[in-house]
Amino acid sequence: MTExxxxxxxxxxxxxxxxxxxxxxxxxxGGDGVREPLAERVRQAVEELGYVPNxxxxxxxxxxxxAVAVVIAxxxxxxxxxxxxxxxxxxxxxxxxAHDNQLxxxxxxGRADHARVARYLAGGHVDGALVFSLHxxxxxxxxxxxxxxxxxxxxxxxxxxxxxxAGPAGGASGEDPGVxxxxxxxxxxxxxxxxxxxxLGRRRVAHIAGALDQTSAVDRLDGYRDVMTDVLGESDPRLxxxxxxxxxxxxxxxxxxLDRCPDLDAVFAANDLTALGALRVLRASGRRVPEDVAVxxxxxxxxxxxxxxxxxTTVRQDIEEMGRLxxxxxxxxxxxxxERDGAPAAWSTLPSAVILPxxxxxxxxx
Amino acid sequence: MTExxxxxxxxxxxxxxxxxxxxxxxxxxGGDGVREPLAERVRQAVEELGYVPNxxxxxxxxxxxxAVAVVIAxxxxxxxxxxxxxxxxxxxxxxxxAHDNQLxxxxxxGRADHARVARYLAGGHVDGALVFSLHxxxxxxxxxxxxxxxxxxxxxxxxxxxxxxAGPAGGASGEDPGVxxxxxxxxxxxxxxxxxxxxLGRRRVAHIAGALDQTSAVDRLDGYRDVMTDVLGESDPRLxxxxxxxxxxxxxxxxxxLDRCPDLDAVFAANDLTALGALRVLRASGRRVPEDVAVxxxxxxxxxxxxxxxxxTTVRQDIEEMGRLxxxxxxxxxxxxxERDGAPAAWSTLPSAVILPxxxxxxxxx
DNA sequence: TTGAAAGCGCTAACAT
DNA sequence: ATGTTAGCGCTTTCAA
Numbered sequence: 001m002t003e004x005x006x007x008x009x010x011x012x013x014x015x016x017x018x019x020x021x022x023x024x025x026x027x028x029x030g031g032d033g034v035r036e037p038l039a040e041r042v043r044q045a046v047e048e049l050g051y052v053p054n055x056x057x058x059x060x061x062x063x064x065x066x067a068v069a070v071v072i073a074x075x076x077x078x079x080x081x082x083x084x085x086x087x088x089x090x091x092x093x094x095x096x097x098a099h100d101n102q103l104x105x106x107x108x109x110g111r112a113d114h115a116r117v118a119r120y121l122a123g124g125h126v127d128g129a130l131v132f133s134l135h136x137x138x139x140x141x142x143x144x145x146x147x148x149x150x151x152x153x154x155x156x157x158x159x160x161x162x163x164x165x166a167g168p169a170g171g172a173s174g175e176d177p178g179v180x181x182x183x184x185x186x187x188x189x190x191x192x193x194x195x196x197x198x199x200l201g202r203r204r205v206a207h208i209a210g211a212l213d214q215t216s217a218v219d220r221l222d223g224y225r226d227v228m229t230d231v232l233g234e235s236d237p238r239l240x241x242x243x244x245x246x247x248x249x250x251x252x253x254x255x256x257x258l259d260r261c262p263d264l265d266a267v268f269a270a271n272d273l274t275a276l277g278a279l280r281v282l283r284a285s286g287r288r289v290p291e292d293v294a295v296x297x298x299x300x301x302x303x304x305x306x307x308x309x310x311x312x313t314t315v316r317q318d319i320e321e322m323g324r325l326x327x328x329x330x331x332x333x334x335x336x337x338x339e340r341d342g343a344p345a346a347w348s349t350l351p352s353a354v355i356l357p358x359x360x361x362x363x364x365x366x
Numbered sequence: 367m368t369e370x371x372x373x374x375x376x377x378x379x380x381x382x383x384x385x386x387x388x389x390x391x392x393x394x395x396g397g398d399g400v401r402e403p404l405a406e407r408v409r410q411a412v413e414e415l416g417y418v419p420n421x422x423x424x425x426x427x428x429x430x431x432x433a434v435a436v437v438i439a440x441x442x443x444x445x446x447x448x449x450x451x452x453x454x455x456x457x458x459x460x461x462x463x464a465h466d467n468q469l470x471x472x473x474x475x476g477r478a479d480h481a482r483v484a485r486y487l488a489g490g491h492v493d494g495a496l497v498f499s500l501h502x503x504x505x506x507x508x509x510x511x512x513x514x515x516x517x518x519x520x521x522x523x524x525x526x527x528x529x530x531x532a533g534p535a536g537g538a539s540g541e542d543p544g545v546x547x548x549x550x551x552x553x554x555x556x557x558x559x560x561x562x563x564x565x566l567g568r569r570r571v572a573h574i575a576g577a578l579d580q581t582s583a584v585d586r587l588d589g590y591r592d593v594m595t596d597v598l599g600e601s602d603p604r605l606x607x608x609x610x611x612x613x614x615x616x617x618x619x620x621x622x623x624l625d626r627c628p629d630l631d632a633v634f635a636a637n638d639l640t641a642l643g644a645l646r647v648l649r650a651s652g653r654r655v656p657e658d659v660a661v662x663x664x665x666x667x668x669x670x671x672x673x674x675x676x677x678x679t680t681v682r683q684d685i686e687e688m689g690r691l692x693x694x695x696x697x698x699x700x701x702x703x704x705e706r707d708g709a710p711a712a713w714s715t716l717p718s719a720v721i722l723p724x725x726x727x728x729x730x731x732x
Numbered sequence: 733t734t735g736a737a738a739g740c741g742c743t744a745a746c747a748t
Numbered sequence: 749a750t751g752t753t754a755g756c757g758c759t760t761t762c763a764a
Contacts, residue, residue: 007490009757010759011758020734020735021757021758021759022734022735022737022759022760023733026759029759033734034734035734050488052488053757054426055491056422056431056756057422057426057758057759058759059758060756060759061740061758061760062740062759070471083448086451086452090473093473093475094475097473097475102491103471103473104433104470105436107456109456109460113463116463119418122416124421125468246669248672277673303612303614303639306613306614307643307646309649375742385750386751387741387742388751389749392743392749395743399749400749404750420742423740423741423756424741424742426742426743426757427742427744428742
């Protein structure tokens with residue numbers, strides 16, 4: 001193995017530049033308070049020696065790591081079917097990179113991993129955490145709170161006092177004000193979708209819900225119910241089936257729905273993948289989409305929606321932006337954020353929760 | 367912000383247990399050479415104080431980080447469409463976790479990021495690197511070599527002397543023996559796929575190749591050609607189109623092929639996503655699959671292949687296992703690997719390159 | 733503005 | 749088997 005030979009230290013650079021370690025340190029960390037000719041000599045030496053600071057030594061004294069953990073707690077299935085996480089990661093990565101922070105990925109596979117992750121976070125190896133895919137019974141939030149690590153959640157956490165999402169225009173809901181999260185306007189997006197179906201003249205609108213132990217699924221269901229009761233005075237429970245955000249689940253749910261209500265004329269699926277499954281079953285049942293049954297999805301995973309047959313009308317959320325914002329929020333919470341980025345007078349602090357808007361993307365299915 | 371108060375140090379534990387720091391250190395790191403009653407007292411103290419070792423301090427002296435970088439160099443498109451990376455990451459994560467190593471994710475977006483990543487790796491922040499998705503002109507390998515970090519590649523790197531993959535049964539090809547990588551038997555898998563089509567009686571077998579700046583695409587093309595020349599004495603170049611591993615690319619390629627050779631009776635696509643696009647165009651053109659045109663994909667991304675219409679016959683590779691093996695190989699290269707895992711006498715070293723077998727999964731499309 | 737010196741928390745020789 | 753001690757490479761008072 002090519003073993004890295006011992007890297008040059010501050011000491012070495014100092015010697016070469018003929019200054020003290022302290023001076024080199026100053027130059028390396030922004031160079032305030034070092035006169036130009038000297039600073040230049042130091043930079044020279046750094047360059048020539050190929051000096052790179054030893055992060056461990058630095059962390060030891062600063063107690064900062066410039067690293068953030070990303071915790072993904074999705075047990076199996078969905079992570080693979082769904083480009084969702086790849087997208088979020090991309091957004092997060094961009095933002096972290098821009099601020100010279102590293103991304104430590106923590107994937108949770110099973111029960112034992114919760115403890116492992118909690119220990120890691122509590123161990124002070126990272127400056128903060130970005131946590132995804134919380135399920136209602138998830139032990140993680142509490143463990144994290146105990147760990148005392150600054151944290152931002154992806155998606156509204158479910159343990160808050162209320163089960164209601166924010167209104168269409170965004171703004172934090174009535175949660176524990178300390179909890180920071182980024183989410184899209186699930187409820188509002190769902191309303192838009194269902195309203196669209198209603199505007200198309202559909203009245204027997206079914207909903208294939210996501211896994212209801214996740215707030216996104218709950219909020220979308222609520223949005224669906226909002227419009228249905230608004231329009232019809234009630235929401236027929238037979239038109240709702242809980243599923244799991246996967247194509248296979250979508251198929252099963254669609255069969256169930258057709259069984260119960262063969263005369264349904266529209267379906268709002270909790271996400272695009274579910275819609276895909278529904279589409280297949282509808283086709284197999286001899287129904288035409290959208291003529292007989294109109295279908296709307298959620299997410300707008302472009303490769304999925306555009307390749308669907310027919311191309312899927314759906315509610316778009318900007319997933320990458322959500323990731324970026326999560327990272328942004330977290331970085332803001334970290335000590336030293338302000339100084340490090342040359343933030344001017346108007347240092348605008350993000351609110352405790354950010355709800356991104358959604359938009360309806362019309363394609364052929366509805 | 368809930369700010370973590372200063373954690374207990376070794377010193378504190380030592381004081382509480384009434385022993386020296388060295389003794390505590392020994393117990394914490396495996397506890398060899400500490401008599402039981404004492405060791406127990408130390409464990410008590412650790413427990414009571416909730417002591418967690420400071421990784422920075424430890425790294426500073428051991429020069430190890432118990433962290434591995436995963437570098438994904440896919441510019442855009444594919445990462446999102448394809449659950450491929452999620453799967454590999456899962457495999458890697460499992461193996462690293464099992465050996466108490468952390469996963470630092472480095473996503474490469476553009477040209478500037480190469481330098482950033484190289485600097486990071488050279489900076490000695492991680493013990494090793496797992497690198498994916500190399501393209502032929504990629505500057506990364508060289509930068510990494512210079513960085514002197516132990517590295518394992520995902521997929522055969524393209525800069526070696528030969529352009530040929532290993533034989534069907536696996537084994538390293540004639541590369542620089544120092545380069546370590548894990549790949550599936552792309553060429554053999556392609557052969558199996560095309561042979562299957564030929565066995566079905568097809569003779570006008572087309573191939574939609576992947577991006578030919580990646581060895582996986584080249585190897586699959588080679589496998590295709592192997593069989594075609596074997597069966598027909600030649601491989602008609604008009605039956606091959608280069609594409610990009612995406613559904614959209616698959617569509618375009620399929621149209622092109624139908625244009626050139628309307629009488630083709632089979633298609634071997636470089637991956638499942640490409641096959642998906644091809645399927646759509648074939649259907650749109652009024653051709654039945656598999657009656658008129660048989661289609662075979664590559665990868666076996668189950669959510670894709672099973673949901674395809676008709677379900678896709680494909681070549682399966684065990685992606686998660688590839689990830690696991692990559693991590694395994696890297697860990698092996700790291701100093702101290704042997705001692706840390708209680709490896710017995712027969713410490714079997716993985717070969718420099720591992721080629722995993724593929725299997726044909728028959729579904730409805732061929 | 734620059735330098736000297738004191739640690740940060742830990743491991744690993746070396747003593748005992 | 750256990751304790752003592754000397755750093756690992758860096759930042760950060762404090763003096764000059």
